[in-house]
Amino acid sequence: AATSGTSSAVVSRSGGSVILNAVGILSSQHKLRSSSWTGLRPGAGVSQLSKTDGIHVCREVLETHGLVRAAAVDQSSVTTGAPPPPPAAPIKQESDVRISQVAKDTMTIRGRCMDRLKYEVEYGLKRGTTNNSYVIKGTNSTALIDIMDQSFAEAFTKTLETAFDLSSIKYLVLGHFSPKRVESLKILLQALEKKGTSIEIYCSNPAAQLLTKLLASDTLEKVYKLKTVRAGDVLDLGGHELQFILTPTPRWPDGMCSYDPSTQLLFSQKLFSAHVCEENDYDIGGVDVYGEDWRFYFECMLASSPKQTKAALEKLDIVAQYSKPSYKDRKGVDVVKEDMKFIFSTVLSAFNLPISKGMLAGSLGDKLVTAAICPLHGPIVRSSLTELVREYGVWTYEKLKQSEEATVAVIYASAYGNTTALAQAISYMTAALGFAILSRDIDESRGISKAGVGVDTLNVEICSTEELVASLQRCSGFVIGSPTLGGHMPTPIQNALGVILCDEYAKKLPCGVFGSFGWSGEAVDMIEQRLKDCDFNLAFPTIRCKFKPTEATLQVCEESGTDLAQAIRKLKLKKRSEAAPKFTVASNVEQAVGRVVGSLCVLTARSGDAESAMLASWVSQASFVPPGLTIAVAKDRAVEGLVLVGARFVVNVLGQNKSNAVAKQLLKPFLPGENRMEGLETTVASNGGLILKDAISWMECTVQSRMETGDHWVLYAVVDSGKLEDDTTLTAVHYRKTGARY
C-alpha cells in the first residue's frame, strides 16, 4: 500500500462494499485513488481497520496523532499483511461514517451518503451528501466542531467513541444547529453522561435558544454547559486558538464560522457547502467537478437573501493561503523567498498536498488567510478555494442586482413547515425545512426567482411590523400564506394582513394567496376574501394545500410564482417602453439572427406527478454517436424544471401542415399546473413523456448536460430511442422575421 512516513492506507471489503481509507498525509488518498487498487502491494504496511456498522476508522493514523484511545479493535476485521483480495469496481454503498486527517491535530469525521439522505431529498441532483464534523486536538483540550444530522445520529457517536477518548472532548462548537441535529446531540450527551464527563457547547445565541428549547424535556443539563458566543470571542485549545465569526442569514440565523489561525482552516458550517458525495474528501477536480453542486446549493439556500449573504461574506474576508504575496517592506532575497513560498503553496494546493507550517506563516492584515474551507456538507474546499470565494461574491452580486430591479414580498407564517414549503416553492425552490419528504427535482432558480425577480422573505413570526411595512413599500408584488389553526389564521398573519389592507400602495400590486390546512382551511379563504373585498389585484388562483404539498402542488406554486414575476416584469417593461422612443423595425442584428431556423417540435416531460410541455423550435442535432440533440429552453419556461441533467423527455417533431392545432394549443396562456396537452391525442412513452399522435417522428431523450446561455438553458440530450411515423410529410420549420422572438 501507499505507505510513507506516517501515512498509511487501509483497504477493507465487506458485504460487497469497498471502503478505502488513506490518511496521514493528504496526498495518500489522492495517490491511491489514481494508482488504482490493483497497484496495492500485498502485505506492505497494511494497517489495522476497525469497522462497526459502516464506521471505518484508520486506527494507525489516529494513533500516530494521539487521537485514538487504547481500546481493542474488532479483530474480526483487522487486516495484517494478508494479500488484499482482488480489486472490485467501487460499489456505491448507501452510507458510512469515516475519519481522515485534514491538517495537524485536525481530523474530519464524514457521514457519507451516496444517494440523497431522507432529509436532503429536496435536492434534485441526487449526488448524495455528506455531514462533516471536525475534531481539533489542542495541547490543553480537544474540541468537536459540528455534529451530524439524525441520519447519522447513532453512527456519529459510535465513530467518536471508537476513535477518540470521549472524555477528552471538552468542547462542542456548533456552527449550525437545527431540530435535525438534536437526536445526534442527545446520543452524544448520553454517551458523555455514561462516561461521567461533560462538555461545553459554544454556539450563537439563536442556536443556544433552540438547543435549550429542544433539550428542555431531557435530563441532560448536567452533561453540558452552554456558552453563547459573541462576535470576536476565541476558544484556546492550546496551540489552536479558535476565532468565532457570527454569520447569520435568514435561513440559518444561528450561522457561526470558526477559524483556526494555526492551521488556517475555516470551518464555514453551511456556507460553501454542497450536497454531493464523492470518494474524495477534497474538491479534487475543482469547479469542473463540483461547480454545479456549489452553485446549486447557493441558489437553493442563499440566493433569496442576497443582502444578508453579502453581510455574512463581508465578515469572512477570505484569502487563499496561496494568494500572491505582499512585497511590502521586503527587499532582495526576501522578495524571492515570498515568491518561492507562493509558487510552492500553489502547486501543493492544486494537488491537495499538505503545506508545511513554515508555509503558513505570513498574515494579510485582517484577512482570513485560509488553507482550506471545511464546510458542513460536501468536499473540503482547497484547490478551488479562490474560485469558489470569488464565485460566491459574483452570485451574491447578481442576486442583489436582481432584487434591486424588482422584488416580491413573500409574507407567511407556518407552524409545522407546510406553508413554508409552499412559500419556498413560490419563491425560488422546492424545499423542505428538515421535515417534509419531497422528491421533486430542482435546479437553479424556481418560482419568482426563475423570472429574474428578487424575493424578500418575511416570516411574520420573526419579522417586525416595520420590516413588513418597509418591504411592502419597496416591492413590486406580494404573496401571503397562512396555515389554518383552530379555524383561524395565526395572530402574526392577522396582524400582517391588517398592515397590508391599510397600505394603499400594496393595493395596486399584483398579489397571491396560499396556505396549508387540514380539513376546513378557513385562513386562506378569509385572506383571499378580505383582499378581494378591498379590490386587491390577485394575480394567480389561490393555492390551497391539504397538509404536506405533493409534487403537483409544488409545481403549481413554482409556476404561480413565475407567473407573478413575469407579470411584474411585463408591467415594468411596458412602463419603460411607454417612456422610450418607439422602434417598429427590428435592428440589423435581430433581422440577421432571425434567418436562423429550426424544426418545430413539442417537448414533453414528467417527474413524479408533475408534467409539462412546450413548443420548441430551437432544436438541432448535436452529435452522431451517440445520436444527440440540443434544445434551448427559456429559463422561465415551466417545463425547464423537468429537464435537469439526467431527466428524460420526449421530442415530437411536427410536420408541415400538421402543426397548427398543436402549436395553437401550446401557445395559449396556461394556469399554473394546468394540463398543457389537454385535448391532444397522445400515448405515453416508456420514459413517461407524451408522444403526439400527429408527430411525424418522436424521440425519447435523456439530458446529458446543460449550458447556461443568457436567458436560456441549452440542453444536450442523448436520443435513447425513437421512431419515424410519417415519411411523406416534411418537417415543419419555423420561419421568423426577427431573432428577437421565437
Ligand SMILES: Cc1cc2nc3c(=O)[nH]c(=O)nc-3n(C[C@H](O)[C@H](O)[C@H](O)COP(=O)(O)O)c2cc1C
Ligand atoms: C392545533 C391544530 C389546529 C388545527 N386546526 C385546523 C383547522 O381548524 N382547520 C384546518 O383546516 N386545519 C387545521 N389544522 C391542520 C393544519 O392547518 C395543517 O396541519 C397545516 O398543514 C399546517 O400548516 P403549517 O405546516 O404551515 O403550519 C390544525 C392543526 C393543528 C396542529
